[in-house]
Amino acid sequence: MPHVIIKHFAATLTAEQHATLAEAITQSVTQAFGCSPHAVSIALRPVAPDDWHSSVFVPDIQTHPQELIKSPDYSAA
Incomplete structure (x- = not known):
């Protein structure tokens, strides 16, 4: 808990962009929900x-x- 799914048009992200995005989302989610960063999962789902x-x-x-x-x-x- 929590699990974040980002649905988006196809895009090629670099490993650095993945890491930056994951860190920003994880930081926001842990601050909002008061959970451990280890509890956060994030998926990218192209549409x-x-x-x-x-x-x-x-x-x-x-x-x-x-x-x-x-x-x-x-x-x-």
């Missing part, structure tokens, strides 16, 4: 742009808005 609406937006964002701590603004992207 094809054509599948974003049906695989991410509808099931994760539209269906569960009460779970969001930050909502997307796709018009600004």
